[in-house]
Amino acid sequence: MTLSNLAIGLLLTLVAAFFLNAQKRAFFIFIFSLVAVYALQPALPIRYIDFWLPTIGLVLVIVLWIVITPHEIVKSRENIFTFGWILLVIVILGMTRYLDGLSFLTASIPPRIEQIMSALVVFGILILFAIFWAKNKSIALGGIILVISLLIAIKYQPITIWLAQTLRSFNNQAIETVTAFDIRWLGLSYIAFRLIHTLQDSIRRRGPTVFLQEYVTFIFFYPALVAGPIDRLERFVKDLRAPFSRSNIEWGFIIERLALGLFKKYILADSLALVAINPQNATQIQNAGWAWVLLYAYAFQILLDFSGYTDIALALGRLIGIKLPENFKQPYLKPNLTHFWNNWHMSLTQWFRAYVFNPFSRSLRGTSLPAWGMILLAQLLTMTLIGLWHGITPNFVIWGLWHGLGLFFHSRWQNVLRVRVSNWATTPMRQQVVNWSGILITFNFVALGWVWFVLPTPQKTLDFFSLLFRFG
């Protein structure tokens, strides 16, 4: 997100906070989130794809909302209006092709209006089909599979490249210059988590029933579109429906988090990005000392970048009455890996705990595996999936396993040594030594894990480890 995008978002949110009542505020968030999906989508080299991806996302969200929502609610007057508004926004954004002054609302020139109208007819049929036929558990499960398939298609390079080649051929564009970056779908990772959460809750008959406008707002909520946090529908809707008054705005929180977020993201993180390890410089570094410096720079860059975005998202959300969940709580100052993961990208880890770790652990209870084996398997699976969420490559798998094994060994270590350590750490000084030793070890374990995360191949990663420790 650029600073100008942020400034526009902040300004409009301020206007909304000052001048709109609760109902109009919810409508503003809905419309602004819809527009943001298009405006923040990066421009892509495949013709019109940067218009179609947000549109497909929108249709997908509508269809899946239909799947999880009782029939009588779907056909309510409010929702018919919402359909109309969504249609209108898509058409107006499509019309910017002919309106130079509004071209900033889309990543690049939208398709011709007749193409958009034709596509909307197809999408309309799909939505009608969903309204009349998609009404059972297996369809919701199918929705989950569809969302996961989309994630795989976008995050697994061979498929992404094949898709990009196919689309380029279809558009009569050169296929020689195809790359995996041809298809970048803004916010898909976060959208997918929100969709899976609501579909899964629907299967378990847990989730709340919401209007389409609320659901679309939840999925595409503009402050959290780019980098989370991943909220829960029931919590989000509670805020959205709550009475909103200008006098309740928590200015202290908003100013502090906004200033902090801007400073962290646009000054500290962007500066550290110049000196942080990346695939280009990793092979150019000449000595171990500087390799460590670049690695630590990356460790802090990723934290400050991510938590800076979160601060900004929290501030913008709070300005308009939505209390997004916290995502980072000083994760590098935690004395062990378990605490680190309880404080790093918290909304993601909570999501995986709820939808992967806990169900999988429960499913293992009937087996003959020992307790430690169940924990190991569940932790490895959870962390590997977290790795794969970032991208389907061997390095992300290894990064996940790195942390999965780290968590497992920490839990074993804790069982064996906790008593001995606490027997030794009888003075405040010794307790400090134990605490800071834990922080140092945990931080370095996490920092070394980032090497797998940031470099593209195992060989390059091993070469970098060799440099760090001067093997060979």
Next chain:
Amino acid sequence: MSSPFRILLKGLILTLFVALILPLFPDMGHLSGYNRIFPGRKRLPFGENPARAYNLSLYNLDAMFAAHEISQPKAAVEYRIILIGDSSVWGTLLKPDQTLAGQLNQRELTFCGKTAHFYNLGYPTISLTKDLLLLDYAARYKPDAIIWLTTLEAFPLEKQLTSPLVANNATDIQGLIDRYDLPLDPHDPELVHLTYWSQTLFGQRRALADFIRLQLYGVMWAATGVDQVYSENYTPPKTDFEVGEDAFHNLQRPLDESQLAFDILSAGIDLSPAPVLFVNEPMLISQGTNSNLRYNFFYPRWAYDEYRIQLAQKADENEWNYLDIWDILPNHEFTNSAIHLTPEGTLELASNVIDALQVKCEE
């Protein structure tokens, strides 16, 4: 008014005061991590692709020199030799140790019982005034000898002030114009004059950002030793020309001496705190279509031949230590320009230069 608003208001007033009212942020150019936290650069900062080159172009001479290894204190046993010139001296496409200064340093020469150290102060724009500016600044680093390489392209008066480094150091240039009565207009619109607002923190935000980036890239320079993109895929210099392609800027035939910056060259040699070896640098001599008209992309034959005659006469009249080695290198020793050399070509150049260097030992 609620407390957060009061804090915000105070913050805004303070920001405005610092950014707009407070005239000038302190001259930060001398504050540098180079030569302290990370090693000094082996050439002046210049870069068109900072993210890949870990280097960038800026115009703050203090910051540029503070980032250079020349800012280290001069040891008693050091014989300090400065190289001035264009991109061929700076070393486009050459690694720091492959440049002329780098190759001369590898010879581990001693002069007057001291260890010779050659400093690369070349800079990739072609203008004698730019060279003069750098030479004037470099004088404070107590050089024992100066090697100044140049070529005809640096001479036309009309392009003396077009180098961004020159244009953005208007005060220094005006000082040089006054001091040496140079044939340049101190109010030339090319020169970027500082207004009050441009000197405030707000007006200097770009310069400040460049300064910070230069410091940050010091880490990458220290870690990698990389200071430019060493591309192996480059377009070789043009060697085929059209009929009638024999113009040199707007200059008429015969070459008018008054349109060339000989006075600036004289000023440079006069202000130099140490003996100067002045070198007419090697260039590519085309053997392609219509190469009877042009030597290369830069020069028609008539202009270059007349320039060499005039320069030799000036050197002779003024008793300059002058070395004309324009044709010493075969064409395969040039890379992406008629004056950019391969490492091997630079090695050959170094041999010629060192033979011509006259050393004066202090009593």
